[in-house]
Amino acid sequence: MHLIEGYEFGRILIDGKTYRADLLILPDGIHPDWWRQEGHALAVVDLWELTQCEPLPEVLVVGTGSHGRMVVLPETEQWLKEKGVELRALPTAEACKVYNALVEKGVRAAAALHLTC
Numbered sequence: 001m002h003l004i005e006g007y008e009f010g011r012i013l014i015d016g017k018t019y020r021a022d023l024l025i026l027p028d029g030i031h032p033d034w035w036r037q038e039g040h041a042l043a044v045v046d047l048w049e050l051t052q053c054e055p056l057p058e059v060l061v062v063g064t065g066s067h068g069r070m071v072v073l074p075e076t077e078q079w080l081k082e083k084g085v086e087l088r089a090l091p092t093a094e095a096c097k098v099y100n101a102l103v104e105k106g107v108r109a110a111a112a113l114h115l116t117c
Contacts, residue, residue, distance in 0.1 A: 001056070001103045002014050002103070003015065003104075004077060004100055009066045011115065012016065012096070012115055019032055019115075021034070021115065022034045023034045023114050024049055024110065024112050025099070025111040026050060026110045027053055027057060027108060028052075034046075039068070040071065040114075042062060043076055044076050044079045046112075047060075050085075050112075052056045054115075056083055056085050057109055058084075058085065058086060058107055059102055059110070060086070060088070060109075060112060061089075061095045061098050061111045062095060063095035063111065063112065063113035064090065064095070065114040065117045066091065066092055066115075068090075069114075070114045078093075092113055092114060095113065096113070099111045
């Protein structure tokens with residue numbers, strides 16, 4: 001699993017590599033340049049790469065941005081619940097800490113991280 005080494009507005013460091021755009025961290029790897037159909041709303045369709053994971057992660061940590069402006073749509077929350085994936089949506093700095101803690105505990109976790117607003 002990947003560990004987040006640092007985050008600041010618009011920049012994240014994972015496994016020694018810097019990314020400057022939103023991304024997904026999935027059990028199969030890092031998916032850079034992730035974007036949503038509607039920029040600040042997380043819809044089920046935006047998690048297509050997650051649906052390709054077998055098995056699905058136990059937890060999806062969503063980084064809602066530095067100021068928490070991205071929202072998880074209710075239908076996305078419901079879809080995750082139906083799939084048995086626990087959702088934790090937090091401002092991105094806190095989401096990074098939670099994701100790392102889960103990974104360090106051996107939890108099969110994924111992260112969907114909005115790096116700016």
